[in-house]
Amino acid sequence: MSTDYRLKLFVTSIVVIILLSAATSTSAAPPSEIEKAKLAGKTGKRLVGVSSICRPPRSSIADTEKWIDEAALDKPDIILLTEGCIYNTPASASREEHDAKSDLLPEGGPVTKMFSRKAKQHNTYIMACYWRKNPDGPGRYNSAVLFDRQGKVVGWYDKMFPTIGEIESGILPGKGAKVFDTDFGRIGAMICFDMNFEELHKQYKDKGAELICFLSNYRAGAKIPALAIKNQTFVASSVPGENGVIVDPLGRTLAESSAYGRTIFARINLDSQIVHIDYNVDRTARLKQKYGPQVQIETASPEAVYFLTSLHPTKSIQDMISEFKIELLDDYLDRARSVRKKHLPKE
Secondary structure (H helix, E strand, O other): OOHHHHHHHHHHHHHHHHHHHHHHHHHOOOOOHHHHHHHOOOOOOOEEEEEEEOOOOOOOHHHHHHHHHHHHHHOOOEEEEOOOOOOOOOOOOOHHHHHHHOEOOOOOOHHHHHHHHHHHHHOOEEEEEEEEEOOOOOOEEEEEEEEOOOOOEEEEEEOOOOOHHHHHOOEOOOOOOOEEEOOOOEEEEEEHHHHHOHHHHHHHHHOOOOEEEEEOOOOOOOHHHHHHHHHOOEEEEEOOOOOOEEEOOOOOEEEEOOOOOOEEEEEEEOOEEEEEOOOOHHHHHHHHHHHHHHEEEEEEOOOOEEEEEEOOOOOOHHHHHHHOOOOOHHHHHHHHHHHHHHOOOOO
């Protein structure tokens, strides 16, 4: 046997051993049931930390960095900043100067780079509202820009309904609702005057937004819980000062800013669903009997609905609803419309 042949045989043996070792180590650690559920997007207990910084617009980059660092102490999954949180130009600047110094995304300028750096530093999503340059000519957009945990610009939502004054000053209107699929759920954005327009609310409901981020210079008041109830979604607002809120799909306030607390935080569970009480009483009772503390069933008596939340490590609330054939609120209302239509008197 030649020396060259022995050397080739030895190298081949080593390669085979390495491959067998890798295969053994891979097969020795199959994914757990929880890991499988996560891969399938079916995990319950989707707890999400939301921070809203309720500070005045036109703040400095240095102050904004400091406020982000403070909000990050709660280890949030997303941090929100109000409409126009930072501008690159003074209010007295000309329209042309405002346009010229707006950030061209996704590359951006100093503002974009700062938010990108802070998102990566704190391993959190950041949604901030500032001017975006129009790449096709004059004008600019009032945009909610989303950064992921690595600091990458995920995308942006352009304010669909700028005020008349904004449009006259060069702000271009956006084309409609936009949702972003994050690692914790599907979110959407609305900016200030947008809150007044039902057609935008409906677009977000149709697109399945689980959390609507409202970045604004007005507080909106009762319109925020009204939106949460109507769309059956969580809503978090970032406004300058008091009355920034985080509310659940029942319209309940989970956190609210004040003159003494400008940064608010709440943990929300996106693995939840609103269902009507009608026809679901026995079904939800059986659901609770089977899953006990792994499902939370809250009764909103005046509204006659249940708020169902999964706390199970592998079963989502949708899995549980399917298992017990629980009828969703919108499905029930559609069924009521259909029955009514069949029984309308003939004219």
